[in-house]
Amino acid sequence: MGEKMRTIGYLCPACRKQVIRDRSAFALAASGAVVACDCGKSTLTVDAEEQRFRLSVPCGVCGGEHTAVMDAAHLLEGKGVGLACPQTRQLCCFIGEPYEVEREMERLSLAVDKEVAHENGGDLFVDSVIMHEVLSELKEIAARPHGISCSCGSEKYRMEVRPTYVDLVCADCGARLRIEAATDEDLDRLCCNWTLQIRGK
């Protein structure tokens, strides 16, 4: 019978590679773990304490380092747990069954790549299908009576289209409303709105 394994994954803040390592549950419970990226610039540590673990996680999302305390049972049993970056709310570390951890890490890499494209302001739409849908939904909202307005009273606005979002900018007061346009959830969120209002000055 094989030993029960747990997989630990995080995204290296230095080189942005996925770091995914297996540890036996037995070894984890006994002495914790140190997981390092091949680039040598980041290390995740799991310290075993009585009935719990203390984790120190390099965060590939915000670039910081986060600490957390977790029940031993939580970390050693079940499909898996994720740790969220307190800055961005994005999950930045996963521990659990290999398949779950790999899947979540793929998702995380994608999300972070989108974020980087966003910061770089490239003119490539990360997900052009979503962007297309978002733009046509905005067009529909704009066609409704008072569809897009500003709380300053203006109904004149311009659109600034970026790779992962669209800004609606009030032509009178300059206030902005950001419409995220990178994921299916962004589209769902937009479609919930019958009208949109920019919070004006």
Ligand SMILES: [Zn+2]
């Ligand atoms: Zn690295």
Ligand SMILES: [Zn+2]
């Ligand atoms: Zn973080």
Ligand SMILES: [Zn+2]
């Ligand atoms: Zn305004």
